[in-house]
Amino acid sequence: MDIQDYKDDSLSETGSTTSSRVGYSGPLSGPLVTTTNKKNSSRKSARFKDQDECYVEITLDVRDDSVSVQNIRGGDSETAFLASRLERKPSSSSALSARLRQVSQELKRMASSKRFDKVDRTKSGAARALKGLKFITKNVGTEGWGEVEKRFDELAVDGMLPKSSFGQCIGMNESKDFASELFDALARRRGLTSSSITKSELRGFWEQITDQSFDARLETFFDMVDKNLDGRITEEEVKEIIALSASANKLSKIQERVEEYAALIMEELDPHNLGYIELYNLEMLLLQAPSQSANLLTDSRVLSQMLSQRLVPTKDRNPIKKCCRGLSYFVQDNWKRIWVMLLWLSICAGLFTWKFIQYKHRAVFHVMGYCVTTAKGAAETLKFNMALILLPVCRNTITWLRSRTKLGQVVPFDDNINFHKVIAVGIAIGVGLHAGAHLTCDFPRLLHATDEEYEPMKPFFGDDRPDDYWWFVKGTEGWTGVVMVVLMAISYTLAQPWFRRNRLNLPKILKKLTGFNAFWYSHHLFVIVYVLFIIHGYFLYLSKKWYKRTTWMYLAVPVLLYACERLIRAFRSGYKSVRILKVAVYPGNVLALQMSKPQGFKYTSGQYIFVNCAAVSQFQWHPFSITSAPGDDYLSIHIRTLGDWTSQLKAIFAKVCQPPSVDQSGLLRADIGQADNRPRIPKLLIDGPYGAPAQDYKDYDVLLLVGLGIGATPLISIIKDVLNNIKQQKEIEEGIIEDGGATKNSKKKPFATKRAYFYWVTREQGSFEWFRGVMNEVAEYDQDGVIELHNYCTSVYEEGDARSALITMLQSIHHAKNGLDIVSGTRVKTHFARPNWRTVFKHVAVKHTDERVGVFYCGAPGLTGELRRLSQDFSRKTTTKFDFHKENF
Numbered sequence: 001m002d003i004q005d006y007k008d009d010s011l012s013e014t015g016s017t018t019s020s021r022v023g024y025s026g027p028l029s030g031p032l033v034t035t036t037n038k039k040n041s042s043r044k045s046a047r048f049k050d051q052d053e054c055y056v057e058i059t060l061d062v063r064d065d066s067v068s069v070q071n072i073r074g075g076d077s078e079t080a081f082l083a084s085r086l087e088r089k090p091s092s093s094s095a096l097s098a099r100l101r102q103v104s105q106e107l108k109r110m111a112s113s114k115r116f117d118k119v120d121r122t123k124s125g126a127a128r129a130l131k132g133l134k135f136i137t138k139n140v141g142t143e144g145w146g147e148v149e150k151r152f153d154e155l156a157v158d159g160m161l162p163k164s165s166f167g168q169c170i171g172m173n174e175s176k177d178f179a180s181e182l183f184d185a186l187a188r189r190r191g192l193t194s195s196s197i198t199k200s201e202l203r204g205f206w207e208q209i210t211d212q213s214f215d216a217r218l219e220t221f222f223d224m225v226d227k228n229l230d231g232r233i234t235e236e237e238v239k240e241i242i243a244l245s246a247s248a249n250k251l252s253k254i255q256e257r258v259e260e261y262a263a264l265i266m267e268e269l270d271p272h273n274l275g276y277i278e279l280y281n282l283e284m285l286l287l288q289a290p291s292q293s294a295n296l297l298t299d300s301r302v303l304s305q306m307l308s309q310r311l312v313p314t315k316d317r318n319p320i321k322k323c324c325r326g327l328s329y330f331v332q333d334n335w336k337r338i339w340v341m342l343l344w345l346s347i348c349a350g351l352f353t354w355k356f357i358q359y360k361h362r363a364v365f366h367v368m369g370y371c372v373t374t375a376k377g378a379a380e381t382l383k384f385n386m387a388l389i390l391l392p393v394c395r396n397t398i399t400w401l402r403s404r405t406k407l408g409q410v411v412p413f414d415d416n417i418n419f420h421k422v423i424a425v426g427i428a429i430g431v432g433l434h435a436g437a438h439l440t441c442d443f444p445r446l447l448h449a450t451d452e453e454y455e456p457m458k459p460f461f462g463d464d465r466p467d468d469y470w471w472f473v474k475g476t477e478g479w480t481g482v483v484m485v486v487l488m489a490i491s492y493t494l495a496q497p498w499f500r501r502n503r504l505n506l507p508k509i510l511k512k513l514t515g516f517n518a519f520w521y522s523h524h525l526f527v528i529v530y531v532l533f534i535i536h537g538y539f540l541y542l543s544k545k546w547y548k549r550t551t552w553m554y555l556a557v558p559v560l561l562y563a564c565e566r567l568i569r570a571f572r573s574g575y576k577s578v579r580i581l582k583v584a585v586y587p588g589n590v591l592a593l594q595m596s597k598p599q600g601f602k603y604t605s606g607q608y609i610f611v612n613c614a615a616v617s618q619f620q621w622h623p624f625s626i627t628s629a630p631g632d633d634y635l636s637i638h639i640r641t642l643g644d645w646t647s648q649l650k651a652i653f654a655k656v657c658q659p660p661s662v663d664q665s666g667l668l669r670a671d672i673g674q675a676d677n678r679p680r681i682p683k684l685l686i687d688g689p690y691g692a693p694a695q696d697y698k699d700y701d702v703l704l705l706v707g708l709g710i711g712a713t714p715l716i717s718i719i720k721d722v723l724n725n726i727k728q729q730k731e732i733e734e735g736i737i738e739d740g741g742a743t744k745n746s747k748k749k750p751f752a753t754k755r756a757y758f759y760w761v762t763r764e765q766g767s768f769e770w771f772r773g774v775m776n777e778v779a780e781y782d783q784d785g786v787i788e789l790h791n792y793c794t795s796v797y798e799e800g801d802a803r804s805a806l807i808t809m810l811q812s813i814h815h816a817k818n819g820l821d822i823v824s825g826t827r828v829k830t831h832f833a834r835p836n837w838r839t840v841f842k843h844v845a846v847k848h849t850d851e852r853v854g855v856f857y858c859g860a861p862g863l864t865g866e867l868r869r870l871s872q873d874f875s876r877k878t879t880t881k882f883d884f885h886k887e888n889f
Contacts, residue, residue: 134217135182135209135802136171145206147171152199160196170206178248178803182209185223218283221802232276238262241806248803249832250795251765254810254822261810261822268813329872333884336412340419344388348426351384352377363456364542367449371441372542378433383554385430386533389423390558392416394565399691414693414885428492435485443472460541480536487525487532494522501643516643520620530559569610569621569687580681581634583653587766589641590710591650594628595684597635605629605717606694606856606887611637615682616648625713625858625887626689627771629720631728635686638770640710656681693856693885694718700854700883703756704844706867708859709767712760714887715858716771719787722753723778726786754786757844759835761792761859768793768824779827791830793823798833808832837863841870845880853880858887 136144148170155165167179186205187193197205208220225233225241239262246254254261269277331338356377359365364372392398398416402408412419446457447466454465472478498504499514506514537551582594603609603626610621622645628636641650694714697703703722705715762768768775768791778787797804807823814822815829823830844853857867864886871882 134800135220144210145203148202148206149199152202156199157196160198161202163195166197169202170209175248175803178244181224181244182220184227185220188227188229189220189223217802221805232278234276235262235266238265238277242810245803245806249797249807251793251807251823253765253825254807261814264813264817265810329869333868333872336410337415339410340412341422344423344426347384348381351380355380359542362542364460367453367457368442368445371437371445375434375437375442376542378430378437382427382430382434383537383551385423385427386530387554387558389420389427390562392420392423394561395690396565396568397561399689402691403695413691424492424495427488431485431488435481438472439469443469476539477536477541480532480539484529484532484536487529491522491525491529494518516645517617517620530555572687578635578684578686580684583657583681585650585654585657586769588709588762588764588770589650590767590770591639591641591646591653592627592636592770593639593653593684594634594636595686597633598686601635601689603630603689604695604698605721606692606697606714607689608692608714609635609637609686609688609690612685612687613649613652613682614685615652616645620645621687622646623690625692625694625717627713627716627720629717629724631721631724638710638713638716652682692887694858694887696885697753697854697856700852701754702844702848702851702853703753704840704853704855704882705756705758706855706857706859706863707758707760708863709762710770711857711859711887712762712771713858715758715760715856716774718856719756719758719778720774722756722787723774723781725753726784727781730781755848756787757790757840758787759790759792759840761794761834763794765793765795765823768826768830772824772826775824775826775828789828790835791821791824791826791828792835793830793832794834796823796830796832799831804832837866837870841874841882844882845874845878848880850879851881853882855882855884856887857885 151169152161155161155169161169163180163183164176166183167173167176170179172179172182183205186208187197189208190201190204192201208216211217211220223229224244225237227237239258242261242265243255243258246252246258266277269281356373359373359376360370393416398413401411402413407413446454446461447468449457449465451465457465466472473482493499494514500516500519502511502515504514534552534555538549540549578595578598580593580595582592584592586592605626608623608625610623612618612621624637624639626635627638628634639646639649641647692714694717697718703718705718707713707715760771775789775791778789796807799808811822811829814820819827821827821829855867855871857864868884868886871884875881
């Protein structure tokens with residue numbers, strides 16, 4: 001910074017942005033030589049001077065109770081002048097004045113020592129502060145140029161690269177507008193007017209945008225803003241760069257308010273209403289923008305202790321040790337699943353072996369051989385699996401077992417759907433072995449048997465030997481088997497994710513036959529399948545005694561249990577009709593429904609309900625996580641429209657909605673409970689609640705909640721429950737409310753959760769509107785910091801990328817002045833790009849040594865493995881124990 005321009009305003013801004021809770025250690029650097037250059041024709045602004053000029057670097061460590069000078073490099077007697085300016089700085093805060101006096105004294109002492117060396121500008125603290133102001137974050141330097149050169153050869157037209165292909169050539173495929181502006185800035189710097197460049201010119205462009213020096217990157221960024229290179233930035237230029245940055249980061253709401261945000265920046269940097277700002281002012285603001293990850297690294301001493309505990313991933317060169325360690329981790333994390341799978345496989349293998357040996361000692365073995373033993377062994381496993389597959393979908397029974405018994409400690413009830421799928425695979429294998437052995441092996445051997453060989457078969461197949469395959473097909477055993485195989489194949493195929501979620505690009509005619517509706521209806525063909533299965537198992541060729549026809553014995557109890565389940569659901573949902581209170585349609589195709597809570601309806605945060613809307617389908621029931629807390633006087637769910645049923649539901653409710661008022665969120669909204677003329681809305685039925693992994697959060701004092709997109713819904717209910725308990729405890733302590741009619745002095749048992757960390761990662765800026773009210777409530781009522789919220793928007797480029805640098809700066813100013821985040825619209829500041837999950841776990845482990853942390857994740861399966869491994873790794877290498885739970889998604 002120039003001394004004559006280091007005004008009180010800039011110093012006051014520095015002081016105002018210093019947090020009172022978190023220490024900040026950062027660089028203050030700038031030239032100590034006064035230079036003025038106001039010529040509009042200058043190609044280089046006053047900000048960028050020759051590298052031979054003297055600079056001073058002042059590194060301060062600012063904390064809650066002290067300010068210390070860590071280092072000063074460069075400068076001479078003017079350093080003492082800077083100290084005197086600090087000392088004369090007026091301040092309304094006595095604490096701040098004391099800190100400034102302390103700084104000035106240290107500056108004078110260090111300046112008088114004459115031990116300052118000339119600073120290398122490229123290695124200054126400012127360079128480290130802006131080390132992320134990069135245009136190319138990968139493949140920089142010579143190695144990266146090789147790839148760029150290849151793309152140039154592919155994209156060039158007559159040896160010239162057009163401006164429209166510049167972004168693709170340098171790797172900015174997703175930011176073509178930003179790349180276009182960068183092209184113009186680089187061309188202006190070189191006096192180029194053509195819209196195409198040669199390979200040598202592209203090489204010059206590449207070297208500049210990948211330059212690792214501080215001034216080179218900063219100058220390139222400023223050239224994009226200062227289009228006439230006069231060293232001044234007007235409000236119109238600020239609007240353009242804000243709109244460009246917002247477009248590159250897919251922040252549509254910022255684009256809509258460009259004028260407001262440009263005025264905010266001008267107000268901050270142009271207090272004298274000159275109509276422009278200097279480039280060095282913008283640099284100061286960029287330097288003062290806080291680090292996105294600062295909140296995770298607040299105590300370096302504790303982090304050093306963590307490093308001593310060997311948090312670095314273990315690297316074993318011995319492959320045997322590496323495999324043993326991986327196997328140990330796997331067993332520790334999956335021991336419940338392992339013993340259940342081993343038990344199931346053992347039963348299937350035992351039944352197959354038993355039937356195989358039994359038929360090996362019968363007369364039919366001499367005619368049909370191992371074909372009949374294989375078919376009968378597979379048939380026995382089919383009976384068992386057809387009975388077992390019904391149990392994982394008995395939701396009421398599973399909820400009761402996991403909630404009311406201790407079986408949940410050894411049985412993974414939360415994997416019921418996965419186990420259902422595994423059994424389905426077992427059934428498919430059994431059908432293949434049974435039908436394949438019959439049709440391709442033992443039936444042909446029977447048809448080609450001699451009269452002598454057929455003689456023992458007469459009691460089973462009749463005196464006359466079958467003539468052809470048709471004899472087997474037209475019999476009861478044959479046609480029931482064929483029909484069952486066809487129906488099972490249809491149901492199994494349409495249940496695959498490619499068809500159930502319409503991931504395949506099929507013709508329109510075939511596409512209508514897929515989707516969730518097709519999956520749901522085809523799955524209910526099981527009623528016909530079970531009827532045919534019982535008939536098929538009764539009319540057997542080789543078993544004539546009724547007590548040896550054991551199919552109905554296997555199925556009796558499971559079918560009866562499942563039938564009772566369906567009757568209970570139908571009866572319970574009949575009187576659990578709800579009244580819609582509020583409807584909201586949010587960006588990202590999300591429908592929020594707030595409804596009345598049925599009388600006697602009790603649930604736990606993390607559970608889910610099934611919803612039926614007769615206006616869409618009278619038979620379909622779909623599960624959705626409850627987003628309201630048990631203490632709320634209403635019931636709410638958030639539905640993302642991904643399939644045909646949810647799309648129709650959204651369309652029906654959107655008809656009763658209107659655009660929201662200024663103080664409301666959403667694209668469309670209807671507060672039906674407050675409306676004078678209540679619109680006609682569809683009727684909803686609910687069934688539940690049912691158990692889910694997230695409901696076990698009460699077992700932990702510390703929670704780490706991770707949600708991706710709409711996967712945050714069950715976790716939001718937990719956050720609201722913790723928040724409601726914070727409010728309730730505060731009201732009880734203040735005597736505002738009484739507990740159950742007791743005296744005001746009565747004490748209620750404190751809520752178990754002492755701390756909750758919530759990380760919500762989403763791609764779209766509009767997604768933050770889904771739970772904006774919850775975020776603001778937490779920021780308002782959680783004064784003790786029980787809940788720590790972290791929002792991440794992955795559409796914004798990572799911290800330090802040139803495309804997001806201005807967004808970071810604007811976010812800092814707006815939040816400091818208005819207390820609201822420009823990305824989420826809440827009081828919670830949004831982080832950019834994806835979280836560093838190892839840093840997140842380290843942050844929690846630092847804060848909670850010798851404690852158990854419940855890690856609850858709900859989202860796409862891609863992140864499951866990483867979070868599971870980190871939970872295992874940190875549990876073994878630190879004193880903090882992390883228990884990982886995956887919510888069904």
